[in-house]
Amino acid sequence: MSKKILITGATGAMGFLMCKTLIENGHKVVGTTRSMTGAKEATTKELQSMGVDVVEMDVTDESSVNKGVEQALELLNGLDVLINNAGVGSVGIQEFFTADDMQKIFDVNVFGVQRVMRATLPILRAQGHGTIVHISSCIGRITFPFYSTYCASKYALEAIADGYRAELSAFGIESCIIEPGAMPTEFLDTMLKLQPTDDERSQSYGDLTNYPKAGLEALQQLLDATPMQNPQKVVDALVELLAMSFGTKPYRTVVDFTGVAEPISQYNELLHKTTRDLYTWNGIDGMLSLNKE
Numbered sequence: 146m147s148k149k150i151l152i153t154g155a156t157g158a159m160g161f162l163m164c165k166t167l168i169e170n171g172h173k174v175v176g177t178t179r180s181m182t183g184a185k186e187a188t189t190k191e192l193q194s195m196g197v198d199v200v201e202m203d204v205t206d207e208s209s210v211n212k213g214v215e216q217a218l219e220l221l222n223g224l225d226v227l228i229n230n231a232g233v234g235s236v237g238i239q240e241f242f243t244a245d246d247m248q249k250i251f252d253v254n255v256f257g258v259q260r261v262m263r264a265t266l267p268i269l270r271a272q273g274h275g276t277i278v279h280i281s282s283c284i285g286r287i288t289f290p291f292y293s294t295y296c297a298s299k300y301a302l303e304a305i306a307d308g309y310r311a312e313l314s315a316f317g318i319e320s321c322i323i324e325p326g327a328m329p330t331e332f333l334d335t336m337l338k339l340q341p342t343d344d345e346r347s348q349s350y351g352d353l354t355n356y357p358k359a360g361l362e363a364l365q366q367l368l369d370a371t372p373m374q375n376p377q378k379v380v381d382a383l384v385e386l387l388a389m390s391f392g393t394k395p396y397r398t399v400v401d402f403t404g405v406a407e408p409i410s411q412y413n414e415l416l417h418k419t420t421r422d423l424y425t426w427n428g429i430d431g432m433l434s435l436n437k438e
Contacts, residue, residue, distance in 0.1 A: 276394075
């Protein structure tokens with residue numbers, strides 16, 4: 146069944162594949178991008194040639210979000226599915242991040258999601274149905290050194306999604322999270338890479354300052370050696386998720402082929418059981434009724 150879908154971060158590698166594949170599967174899609182000119186102009190035009198409507202939206206700016214959502218709703222003539230995909234990564238020794246550096250990551254990955262949710266939810270609540278999909282990360286479940294700020298932003302996203310899942314269920318709005326492992330996309334190239342801002346910090350960490358770069362290089366080698374670790378697999382999981390009947394979708398879906406999927410899935414299963422037990426003890430387990438797990 147064709148759905149009206151809004152995807153943030155449409156001109157990034159993952160967002161582009163989502164738009165392309167969803168259009169090919171007969172859905173109506175509007176994708177957002179911070180700018181339709183400059184570096185993203187060619188990608189924007191390619192999406193439009195496929196039948197994707199593209200609107201400008203900067204998720205770090207509330208007025209831009211409100212305007213972009215309004216335009217998207219007009220183009221779609223409604224909304225069935227919101228996919229919170231826009232995101233930015235970071236790598237570096239945690240102490241080298243200033244509070245402002247961390248704010249840049251959270252402004253997209255956390256506050257940006259909240260801005261988009263506040264702009265779209267009045268529509269979904271009023272119509273009494275809808276699906277929200279949040280694109281998180283396997284390292285939104287476990288922290289790796291040098292990625293702590295990014296991990297923290299995805300931890301926060303997961304917590305916010307948990308709250309929305311429960312609070313929106315009474316309005317007929319189902320929620321899902323997709324947790325990809327690291328994928329060989331431009332996302333790795335565009336991450337905020339922090340270096341020490343003064344000699345004292347640099348000298349105090351010694352050789353450890355070289356670890357983030359070395360770690361990225363090792364990750365790239367792992368991805369090169371794991372052809373199944375393909376961003377299309379994430380998109381395929383999304384398409385499969387949206388094809389499931391309303392209220393039967395799993396809440397969390399892990400997509401990874403490097404060996405991370407099994408332990409993260411086990412962790413999720415334990416968390417889901419604990420969550421359901423706690424909700425049941427408090428008499429609110431009905432708030433989890435729109436997911437299968």
